[in-house]
Amino acid sequence: MDYIKLLINKLGKEKVLLNEPMSKHTSFKTGGNADIFIKVNNIQELQFILEIVKENNVPFFILGNGSNLLVSDKGIRGIVCKIDINKFDIEEKGSFILVTVGSGNKNAEIAQKLLKLEIEGFEFASGIPGTIGGAIKMNAGAYGSEMKNIVLSTTYMDYNGNIYKIDLKEHEFEYRKSIFLNKNYIILESTLKLKKGKKLEIEEKMNEYSKSRKEKQPYNMPSAGSTFKRGENFITAKIIDECGLKGKQIGGAKVSEKHAGFIINENNATSNDILELIDYVQKEVLRQTGKKIKLEIEIVGEK
Helix, strand or coil: CHHHHHHHHHHCCCCEEEEEEHHHCCCCCCCCEEEEEEEECCHHHHHHHHHHHHHHCCCEEEECCCCCEEECCCCEEEEEEEECCCCEEEEEECCEEEEEEECCCEHHHHHHHHHHCCEECCHHHCCCCCEHHHHHHCCCEECCEEHHHCEEEEEEEECCCCEEEEECHHHCCECCECCCCCCCEEEEEEEEEEEECCHHHHHHHHHHHHHHHHHHCCCCCCECCCCECCCCCCCHHHHHHHCCCCCCEECCEEECCCCCCCEEECCCCCHHHHHHHHHHHHHHHHHHHCCCCCECCEEECCC
């Protein structure tokens, strides 16, 4: 196709990968191939790709770190664009420290940089897998805090290549939700409102959260983090456990025996194994308790 040649000529053959296995780019380690896979490092590259997408009517999907995602076994048609835009700028403003990070910056790396600089407020996100872009999109949270508590503004691009900046209120943050969830917007960078802290105290918190995760979650097995959302008036993992579903296995997919809210890739699972197990758990919980449990992970790709 002519547009593939254009992409290769502009971005380089090493950046435009054809028939790329999505199992390489998701924490579940499953999923079929993407027709075209491109890692994007700057705004200009992104705008060029969006022009190609628009002119050729190519299906288009934005990928962060693939840590909250299940890609179907048939893969993803068109272009998958992995956003790898990195930035780390600091500005002191009164009693606050404003930290601007690129959407491709990994949460764990941000946390380590902030620790060295003795800046507090991001500790809760230090163990959340993935990038800041994904964390903003999902209003990621842990240990009593979430992104909406620290975000000041976000800069994003629409699919026409236009760039906008929004303040906290305009994010429309809710539980595991933001304006970016169902809109064709691409997060470029976010500014976080943090403050000066004490290195020892920050480190203690991060170590405590890390220890808790390792004790309670199957961190060493391929998964997409918590598979299901918290219920409005119930703890989802608890009712899955009470329904006797811990350890339930379909193919290579399994409900973690360590944490019932996690479905793990136990033994070379396919995405279909995981989907079947999700369906089984949802139906069984509904049958036994009358409660509907909703997905926290995103399912994408050709059905």
